[in-house]
Amino acid sequence: MKMIVGLGNIGPQYDGTRHNTGFMVVDEFAKQHGIDLTTRKMDARYGTGVVNGEKVLVVKPTTFMNESGRAVHPLMNYFKIDLDDVFVVHDDMDLPVGHIRLRDHGSAGGHNGIKSIIAHVSSKDFKRLRVGTGHPQKMSVVDYVLTKFTTEQQPLFNQSADKAVAALDDWLGGTAFTQLMNKYN
Numbered sequence: 001m002k003m004i005v006g007l008g009n010i011g012p013q014y015d016g017t018r019h020n021t022g023f024m025v026v027d028e029f030a031k032q033h034g035i036d037l038t039t040r041k042m043d044a045r046y047g048t049g050v051v052n053g054e055k056v057l058v059v060k061p062t063t064f065m066n067e068s069g070r071a072v073h074p075l076m077n078y079f080k081i082d083l084d085d086v087f088v089v090h091d092d093m094d095l096p097v098g099h100i101r102l103r104d105h106g107s108a109g110g111h112n113g114i115k116s117i118i119a120h121v122s123s124k125d126f127k128r129l130r131v132g133t134g135h136p137q138k139m140s141v142v143d144y145v146l147t148k149f150t151t152e153q154q155p156l157f158n159q160s161a162d163k164a165v166a167a168l169d170d171w172l173g174g175t176a177f178t179q180l181m182n183k184y185n
Contacts, residue, residue: 001048001054001055001056001057001079001080001081001085002054002055002056002057002081002085002086002087002171002172003056003057003059003072003075003076003079003081003085003086003087004026004029004056004057004058004059004087004089004168005022005026005059005060005061005068005072005086005087005088005089005117006022006023006024006025006026006027006058006059006060006088006089006090007022007023007061007065007068007088007089007090007091007113007114008020008021008022008023008024008060008065009064009065010062010064014146016148016149017145017146017147017148018091018093018133018134018144018145018146018147018148018149019065019091019133019145019146020091021089021090021091021131021133021157022088022089022090022091022113022131023060024161025089025129025131025161025164025165026058026059026060026089027060028161028162028165029058029164029165029168030047030049030058032165033049033051033056034049035047035048035049035056035058037058037060040062042071042074042075042078043061043062043063043067043070043071043074044059044060044061044062044063044071044072044075045059045060045062046058046059046060046075051169051172052169052172052173052174053173054172054173054174056172057075057079057081059071059072059075065112065113065116066112066113066115066116067116068113068114068116068117069116069117069118069119069120069121070116070120072086072088072117072120072121073117073120073121076121083121083123083125083126084125084126086121086126086127087126087127087128087129087168087171088113088114088117088126088127088128088129089128089129089131089164089168090111090113090114090128090129090130090131091111091130091131091133091145092109092111092130092131092132092133093132093133093134093135093136093141093144093145094109094132094135095130095131095132095133095134096132096134097132097133097134097149097153097156097157097160098132098153098156098157098159098160099131099132099160100129100130100131100132100160100163100164100167100184100185101129101130101132101184101185102127102128102129102130102167102177102180102181102184102185103127103128103130103181104125104126104127104128104177104181105124105125105126106124106128107124108124114128127171127177129164129167129168131157131160131161131164132160133145133149133157134153163184166184167180167183167184170183
């Protein structure tokens with residue numbers, strides 16, 4: 001079984017904000033594959049399905065961004081999922097809107113959700129799909145990530161979400177991660 005985790009914050013006040021990019025991507029992935037994210041256990045909402053012949057667990061932590069690892073690690077243990085089979089989708093201010101970047105390991109790069117997962121799983125060696133939100137020009141980082149994409153940015157975000165879902169589909173179809181990075185980065 002593979003596990004796809006989208007990072008974000010719970011609550012209607014965060015719906016559609018840049019910080020909920022991971023939630024938006026996994027919601028689209030789940031919608032395209034008929035996976036209902038209705039089970040609520042272990043500080044998460046999740047659902048399971050089969051995509052490209054691979055059983056997949058799609059997860060949205062309900063812990064708020066900074067405690068995402070509190071949901072990820074117990075679910076990994078419960079479903080007996082290896083770290084190599086975990087793929088985390090999250091926002092990235094260092095990438096322009098419309099861009100995605102795949103990595104198979106690395107530091108948190110200042111992202112508190114990734115820091116939490118690293119702390120809870122005791123490793124930096126898990127796959128990440130970073131989705132660009134752009135960097136603020138004239139506002140604080142905190143305020144910026146809690147805003148929605150502008151009218152001009154929304155189509156670019158939608159394109160990056162489509163690319164992200166395609167990358168997840170390819171991964172579940174058995175494409176080697178190095179090939180995925182070459183194709184989508």
